[in-house]
Amino acid sequence: MARPYTPGVDRAHPAAGSAPADPVWSSVRDRLHASGLRWTPQRRTILDVLAASDGHVTGAELVERCRAIDPATTPSTVYRTLDVLEDLGVVRHHHGPDGREEFHVLPEAEHGHLHCRVCGRSWEVGAAEVEPMLDALRRHRGFEADISHMALVGRCADCREIRRG
Amino acid sequence: MARPYTPGVDRAHPAAGSAPADPVWSSVRDRLHASGLRWTPQRRTILDVLAASDGHVTGAELVERCRAIDPATTPSTVYRTLDVLEDLGVVRHHHGPDGREEFHVLPEAEHGHLHCRVCGRSWEVGAAEVEPMLDALRRHRGFEADISHMALVGRCADCREIRRG
DNA sequence: ATCGCTACTGCGACGCGTTGCGATAGAGTG
DNA sequence: CACTCTATCGCAACGCGTCGCAGTAGCGAT
The missing domain is CATH 3.30.1490.190 (Ferric-uptake regulator, C-terminal dimerisarion domain)
Structure with a gap:
């Protein structure tokens, strides 16, 4: 097919239903590659979850939502990927009153x-x-x-x- | 003995060697009583540890130091007591970069x-x-x-x- | 000294997040 | 397509802190 590479249509993992056509998300794949990092089904799942989230979300919530898409998701993978995505500037995190992590997707302004x-x-x-x-x-x-x-x-x-x- | 009530000389628990004569610490006992709360060997151990600490200390460190005095110390007791002491204004806590707790004893200035x-x-x-x-x-x-x-x-x-x- | 009320303790289990390790699988190369 | 290199995964175990519960023990009153 001459489909111009929509990220994630070729999944074997149950990575979500609707493929995010959002240029922001597709660019992540390229940015990972540019840094010698890899594009995996697990990371696509997490990006799908992030794309569907807005405002602040706790780490545990993100893990839960990933599990809803792919029950095989493990916490360590999610947290490690979030670290990578924070390096790329895709997410930011801070700690709530109890010290737990809260993530914010692509804040428009700092x-x-x-x-x-x-x-x-x-x-x-x-x-x-x-x-x-x-x-x-x-x-x-x-x-x-x-x-x-x-x-x-x-x-x-x-x-x-x-x-x- | 006509010793005028140095807190903690009558311990059965191994609560430290030197009894803190510091009026700040002895006042804690009275302040607890004033709020209907109790003075226990465990709390004395924790106060001894705090008295010997300066600067910022993590929760885990405090637990460890309490164990050095009384190996029977349990984390839940320490953390619960720290909560009480924070209510009394004896300690303050915040969260480090990784979200872990850090306590400060009796800060001179906020x-x-x-x-x-x-x-x-x-x-x-x-x-x-x-x-x-x-x-x-x-x-x-x-x-x-x-x-x-x-x-x-x-x-x-x-x-x-x-x-x- | 004894009694009663209830704050407190210790235990066990849980939740969140991290880490080390062996196995897996992206992705560039020939 | 097969091959290599190594980033990433899943697992298992850990560390910090919290919570519910049943038994204990402060402490004021009798």
Whole structure:
């Protein structure tokens, strides 16, 4: 067939139903190859899952969703692939209030995270909001902080309202 | 003996050699009682360990040091006690780059944390350094962030020097 | 000194994430 | 197509931290 190489149509693994035509995802394959890395059915599964996710997802959730597509998926493969994808800039991760990993797919803009300890909700803070502080750290200490990994824990407006203090 | 109640001299458990005469530690006992909580040999062991620690210590390290004093120490007891002590304000914890817990005993001043992803070293940042940003978050979003729990990951001056980027 | 209430302990099992290792299989080459 | 090199996989075991439960033991009251 003269199909111009849609990634993942030739799977033997049950790697999802709809092949992601998204150029972002197909480019991952090339980027892996460019770094001497490989394109495998397992990685395709994970990319399919990521493509179908939005917002923040925990590591365990990603493993679970991969299993829904391919029950043979093992955690180690998922976590290792997520590491690779983070190197490629496809995902970013930070740690929630309890230290567990949360991943964000292809963030449109770099951002940090706020977690309310009381209600558990979370918000994103734009780079602009924290840039002044990061800039100060850079100037005074030469420390270059990773915004994406930043997670501030505290109490949100609503929860402060309820229990004044 | 007319010894005026040095906490922990009457131990049956092997809770340390030198009893901490430090008023800070002895006050913990009273503070527990004031909250309807209890003073136990296990808690004394943990306080002894904390008293002998300075800077930041991981949870696992604390468990290990408790075991050195009392080999019967179990992790769950240690972690649960640390929770209680955090409520009392005796310790503060945050999460390192890998999400593991790090505890700080009785910080003299509230501070956040910087972790270099490359060399693994860490620094403290004074409240003053981050206050402007926290203030902005408070004003714009009503979010009250916990400085002690803040951990920024990135690259320190030395490591940026070596691998420019 | 004894009693009763319940905070606390220790145990066992679990959940998340990581690591080492032998086996497998991408992908470039002849 | 067969061959080689090595990135990747799956497994099993581990480390950190949490949780539920049944028994223990602080501590205030009698």
